[in-house]
Amino acid sequence: MRYDYVIVGAGIAGLYATLNIPKDKSVLLLSKDPIWECNTFYAQGGVATAVDEEDIYAHIEDTLKAGAGLCDKEAVEILSRNSILVIEDLIARGFEFDRDEEGNLLFTKEAAHSRPRILHAGGDATGRELHRFLLQNTHAKVFDGVIVIDLLIEDGICHGVTVRQGAKQFNVYANNVFLTSGGIGSLYEFHTNAKKISADIQGIAALKGLPLKDMEFTQFHPTVFVYNKRARKFLLTEALRGEGATVVDEEGRRFLFDYDPRGELAPRDIVSRAIFRHQKAGHKVYLDFAAFSEEFFKKRFPNIYRTFRNLGYAVPFDRVPISPAFHFIMGGIKTDTWGKVEGMENLYAVGEVACSGVHGANRLASNSLLEGLVFSKRAVEDSLIQDRQIRPKEFRQLPFVLTKSEDKALKERLRHIMWHKVGIIRKRGELEEALEFTQEVLEQDIGYLLKLRVLSAKAIIQAALNRKESVGAHYIEGE
Numbered sequence: 448m449r450y451d452y453v454i455v456g457a458g459i460a461g462l463y464a465t466l467n468i469p470k471d472k473s474v475l476l477l478s479k480d481p482i483w484e485c486n487t488f489y490a491q492g493g494v495a496t497a498v499d500e501e502d503i504y505a506h507i508e509d510t511l512k513a514g515a516g517l518c519d520k521e522a523v524e525i526l527s528r529n530s531i532l533v534i535e536d537l538i539a540r541g542f543e544f545d546r547d548e549e550g551n552l553l554f555t556k557e558a559a560h561s562r563p564r565i566l567h568a569g570g571d572a573t574g575r576e577l578h579r580f581l582l583q584n585t586h587a588k589v590f591d592g593v594i595v596i597d598l599l600i601e602d603g604i605c606h607g608v609t610v611r612q613g614a615k616q617f618n619v620y621a622n623n624v625f626l627t628s629g630g631i632g633s634l635y636e637f638h639t640n641a642k643k644i645s646a647d648i649q650g651i652a653a654l655k656g657l658p659l660k661d662m663e664f665t666q667f668h669p670t671v672f673v674y675n676k677r678a679r680k681f682l683l684t685e686a687l688r689g690e691g692a693t694v695v696d697e698e699g700r701r702f703l704f705d706y707d708p709r710g711e712l713a714p715r716d717i718v719s720r721a722i723f724r725h726q727k728a729g730h731k732v733y734l735d736f737a738a739f740s741e742e743f744f745k746k747r748f749p750n751i752y753r754t755f756r757n758l759g760y761a762v763p764f765d766r767v768p769i770s771p772a773f774h775f776i777m778g779g780i781k782t783d784t785w786g787k788v789e790g791m792e793n794l795y796a797v798g799e800v801a802c803s804g805v806h807g808a809n810r811l812a813s814n815s816l817l818e819g820l821v822f823s824k825r826a827v828e829d830s831l832i833q834d835r836q837i838r839p840k841e842f843r844q845l846p847f848v849l850t851k852s853e854d855k856a857l858k859e860r861l862r863h864i865m866w867h868k869v870g871i872i873r874k875r876g877e878l879e880e881a882l883e884f885t886q887e888v889l890e891q892d893i894g895y896l897l898k899l900r901v902l903s904a905k906a907i908i909q910a911a912l913n914r915k916e917s918v919g920a921h922y923i924e925g926e
């Protein structure tokens with residue numbers, strides 16, 4: 448199998464890349480099963496964008512501020528300057544963002560944005576709408592129900608990938624390889640991510656010596672309903688607080704103001720830590736919707752309305768118990784501002800799997816869908832300029848044993864340790880214990896997929912140990 452492009456992952460980054468690749472190029476898009484099980488599908492709040500040319504400066508400033516001085520300024524400027532272009536492109540292709548009765552685009556506000564600049568679709572179903580639209584419009588050959596388990600790299604060139612489909616294993620070769628496989632949610636006990644997002648490709652990167660950057664910067668979302676049995680915990684979008692929902696304790700007190708004068712609209716890490724500390728002090732924490740009428744809630748947040756009504760909460764009249772949970776990783780495979788993986792010729796990484804530098808130590812809300820759009824387009828542009836024809840080369844099939852009998856228990860322990868020792872508030876001693884655990888597991892006879900998970904976790908822990916001071920989403924106590 449040989450293609451012009453092979454794309455690993457069918458979220459916003461992978462799908463939007465395919466829309467930008469000319470139709471005369473052959474494109475294979477690979478995804479796990481089912482195809483909607485990705486973080487893009489579950490995105491609720493929306494896509495951040497500069498509202499107009501004048502707003503670009505403020506959007507850049509807000510992004511840099513959230514990133515706590517560790518963003519790549521050039522990447523942030525590219526993100527914001529291109530935001531209007533990609534949004535116009537989506538609209539021109541027929542995508543419908545929510546509008547008011549006069550047909551004007553509706554912008555909402557989220558934490559740490561200095562003005563309303565988040566576009567949404569289907570109320571709180573932006574991700575689902577975008578995913579469906581992009582899937583409907585792709586000309587790529589889509590192959591789901593597969594797992595990419597290896598990258599065929601030699602002398603700085605990625606010749607293709609090794610794919611597993613059930614017991615069948617085969618290599619796919621390409622002139623350009625795009626890694627758009629998303630984040631690392633399943634490494635944590637409590638997370639908001641699609642359940643198939645398990646850091647395989649970051650693990651392969653660690654194994655192959657591809658550069659990983661900013662892995663210690665893991666973002667915890669403050670308002671998550673964690674009391675369901677599913678692996679994926681249910682997120683209550685930031686837009687709820689942007690529109691007036693409040694965070695209260697069992698006495699109805701808005702305690703966040705004890706921690707930060709911005710209260711509910713302080714950056715995510717501050718709100719998450721405040722809730723975490725308040726819970727540790729023995730309090731219960733809720734999201735309160737008293738500011739909303741039922742009609743408004745139902746129209747603006749239809750998905751959340753339905754979900755909680757089904758769970759027995761009469762929202763917006765009932766408040767909902769919440770807790771922080773892992774949500775997003777700022778770090779990933781290091782790329783340049785064209786999405787190209789450092790040190791590689793034809794290998795690109797875009798979206799949550801990548802570290803393009805736009806998020807620094809903390810992501811500004813709703814900048815990640817935008818990152819997927821802007822940088823996938825740029826990666827395609829770069830690949831078209833290079834117009835590579837990689838000389839065909841066959842790679843031997845390696846005998847991978849994906850799982851072994853002890854893996855499940857070890858995987859659960861890893862998730863528990865990541866949540867408790869590599870979580871919202873970190874301590875050096877606990878990080879060292881977590882690192883030791885990963886080393887012990889790696890020395891055991893484990894399946895290959897678990898090995899990839901553990902390698903990704905190890906990269907996060909090592910980066911957290913190397914970062915001695917608290918900054919952005921990395922908070923270390925007792926140094």
Ligand SMILES: Cc1cc2nc3c(=O)[nH]c(=O)nc-3n(C[C@H](O)[C@H](O)[C@H](O)COP(=O)(O)OP(=O)(O)OC[C@H]3O[C@@H](n4cnc5c(N)ncnc54)[C@H](O)[C@@H]3O)c2cc1C
Pocket residue numbers: 455456457458459460461477478479480482484485486487488489490491492493494495573574593594595596627628629630639640641643644645647648682774775797798799800812813814815816817819
């Ligand atoms: C609940 C929730 C709400 C969010 N809300 C917002 C929001 O409002 N605004 C915003 O900007 N961001 C939001 N985010 C973050 C944002 O959704 C993600 O960062 C973004 O969608 C990531 O897109 P992606 O294309 O990089 O990866 P994903 O959309 O996660 O797609 C990854 C793809 O890679 C595939 N894959 C993974 N590993 C392999 C493998 N080994 N082999 C083959 N395929 C593989 C998966 O099957 C999937 O198709 C939210 C995230 C969550 C979880």
